[in-house]
Amino acid sequence: MSSRSPSAPDAADAPPLGTSDVKDRAQRSIIALGLRTLGSLGLRVVSSLALSHLLFPGDYGAFAIVAFTAAMGAFLGDLGLSASLVRQQHEPTQDEISTAFWSHQAFTVLIVGVILLLAPWLSRSYELGPSGAAMVSVMALGLFFHSLRVIPIMVLERQLRFPALARIELIEGIAQTATTIFLAWMHCGAWSLIGGGLVRGGLGMVMFWAAAGWRPRGAFRWDIVKRLLSFGIWFQLTGIIPAALQGWIPLVVGRMEGKDAVGLVNWASALASVPLALSSVLTRVAYPAYSRMQQDTEALSEYLRTSIRRVSALLCLAIPFGVIALPPFIPVVFGERWSLASALVQWFTIEASMQAVQGLLHSQQHASGHAKERMYVAITASVLRFGLGALAVMHWGIVGVGVSATAVTLTELWVTARLVSRRNPRLSRLEFEVMEPFLTVGALLALALGLSRLAMGQGGLLVQALVAAGVLTALVLAREASRRGLSLLGELRALVQQLRARRAPP
Structure with missing residues (x-):
């Protein structure tokens, strides 16, 4: 029995789109994402107003350093495999999608392990204080929320189903804003920013999987990894290197x-x-x-x-x-x-x-x-x-x-x-x-x-x-x-x- 949702076909089963279909879906997607953006900006205003009175520059400074480490981990754990699947002309097969999925998880396990080992050193180098290593470690473990959502998002983006993405991201934003403000009100300092991000990541991961209706069913193949990396590695380096610098x-x-x-x-x-x-x-x-x-x-x-x-x-x-x-x-x-x-x-x-x-x-x-x-x-x-x-x-x-x-x-x-x-x-x-x-x-x-x-x-x-x-x-x-x-x-x-x-x- 297939676990696929009838309203959310797999990328491998989706019909090809013509130029007129692409333009029409793109216009509808821009409108949907634009409305989501307006909602997100409203949430940002509420968050900024509240947090500017509850947090201090030092809290934002500590979070910026920790978030930078996590962002680098997210970039390194991807390597552009999903971007390669979005770009290719033919619809991705189940083997291609599953290969990209399991590759993401393997890369993420490696990156998280390295960050956990380096957490004490990073805390000392950037003078993050006694809880610095714990903050780095928690943010590193949160990378799995990112890696597990990459393929479901790819499925939705390739089909230009951005209205569904917009709804999920708006709900994510509401959850993150509410959590961050509550934790800041509880005097959690930089941890409030970290906690809000983790709540957003976990909730969004669940909703993206439900919307995409995809489950890993294909076989892992090294030849697919090599082919996808021929484009994906260059795509991802355009984000990794600037982020590192x-x-x-x-x-x-x-x-x-x-x-x-x-x-x-x-x-x-x-x-x-x-x-x-x-x-x-x-x-x-x-x-x-x-x-x-x-x-x-x-x-x-x-x-x-x-x-x-x-x-x-x-x-x-x-x-x-x-x-x-x-x-x-x-x-x-x-x-x-x-x-x-x-x-x-x-x-x-x-x-x-x-x-x-x-x-x-x-x-x-x-x-x-x-x-x-x-x-x-x-x-x-x-x-x-x-x-x-x-x-x-x-x-x-x-x-x-x-x-x-x-x-x-x-x-x-x-x-x-x-x-x-x-x-x-x-x-x-x-x-x-x-x-x-x-x-x-x-x-x-x-x-x-x-x-x-x-x-x-x-x-x-x-x-x-x-x-x-x-x-x-x-x-x-x-x-x-x-x-x-x-x-x-x-x-x-x-x-x-x-x-x-x-x-x-x-």
């Missing part, structure tokens, strides 16, 4: 500025990640969608261009005003203890907006089989972040993290767009279309902030923000009237019309 933040900042400074950087990064919520929605849908559309280069090129134009328009119209509002907003809402991170949040927000567009380009590189090319760019950018970031911290303190990261991400965005455009003649001048709105609106933002500070002198932060917002509005409208570059308002109107057309009755 990202460890310079707790290492360098912790040594130079202390654990509290690491907490401020981690908190600022989390608060500034709103644009990345949009990026995660688009990137998750884009990779399987682009993979299914590789044979139709004309449709794929137009789909990629349209996605980039509309995402850029949304971000360039919204993010600059958010950057202006942050200095008066943070101390009032979150408390004075976090005001030192205001400038850092501004830089991270600008960087995150560029990463949102970069995610679409990364998806196209991976879907077209150029993961090795993507890896080289990611390594170079990560090395630059490490080197320039360390120098910037020496000269400007923690704000230097944001300045250097933004400069490197801007350069990486141009290089990635250039590589993608060279691979497809239908994407000529893509790098100009990608860079122009960020460069022009970024220059207008800098001008508006500079003029507001000159005009107001030592005026309050709120007054400066209001003046800067007014100046920026006038400058953006002047840019739109000049009809040079991407029409931000025109793309926004086109997006609204598309959404209305989908909601209109047939």
Whole structure:
């Protein structure tokens, strides 16, 4: 008797999707994930407001260091086998899926064992305190929640069943937020962040298995592992190496500025990640969608261009005003203890907006089989972040993290767009279309902030923000009237019309 759910067919039994089916499912998936993202952002607001008064920078600093170790373990335990199954043209067989599943578990057992052995050393090296080794160990054991969900998520993503994923992830978020706030209220410190993550992982694992309806039934085969690794290892290295090099933040900042400074950087990064919520929605849908559309280069090129134009328009119209509002907003809402991170949040927000567009380009590189090319760019950018970031911290303190990261991400965005455009003649001048709105609106933002500070002198932060917002509005409208570059308002109107057309009755 099969354990499969009638409403959730195995990946091996799913019918092939045509280009029109892929586009339709992708659009429905973006809407579903977008609604989930709005719910997640609401939960993040509630969590940030509560935890900013219950926890301290040192708690975030300790968690950031421990979470970095766990994140590296998660990357190493995957090796991109599931990504290879999502990308391949034929539907995965039961042997392929089961081989990937058991490989993930074996890799995870090895990684968890190594982390458990290193836990005391990691605790001493990063000065995590008497409970540091226990925190590292618990986070390491939590990696099994990640490894056991990888294949069920792959099954759902390959079938573009993102509405089901969205529902599960929203429930996960609610459970994590409630648990974290409760534990913080109980004065658990960094353990509250760890506990919330573990509850999310365990609950989500159960729900993903139920939704996918898949059970391991095929045979394990080494030839499948070797074939999947030929692409998967390069795909996964693009995440592993940057994540490893990202460890310079707790290492360098912790040594130079202390654990509290690491907490401020981690908190600022989390608060500034709103644009990345949009990026995660688009990137998750884009990779399987682009993979299914590789044979139709004309449709794929137009789909990629349209996605980039509309995402850029949304971000360039919204993010600059958010950057202006942050200095008066943070101390009032979150408390004075976090005001030192205001400038850092501004830089991270600008960087995150560029990463949102970069995610679409990364998806196209991976879907077209150029993961090795993507890896080289990611390594170079990560090395630059490490080197320039360390120098910037020496000269400007923690704000230097944001300045250097933004400069490197801007350069990486141009290089990635250039590589993608060279691979497809239908994407000529893509790098100009990608860079122009960020460069022009970024220059207008800098001008508006500079003029507001000159005009107001030592005026309050709120007054400066209001003046800067007014100046920026006038400058953006002047840019739109000049009809040079991407029409931000025109793309926004086109997006609204598309959404209305989908909601209109047939």
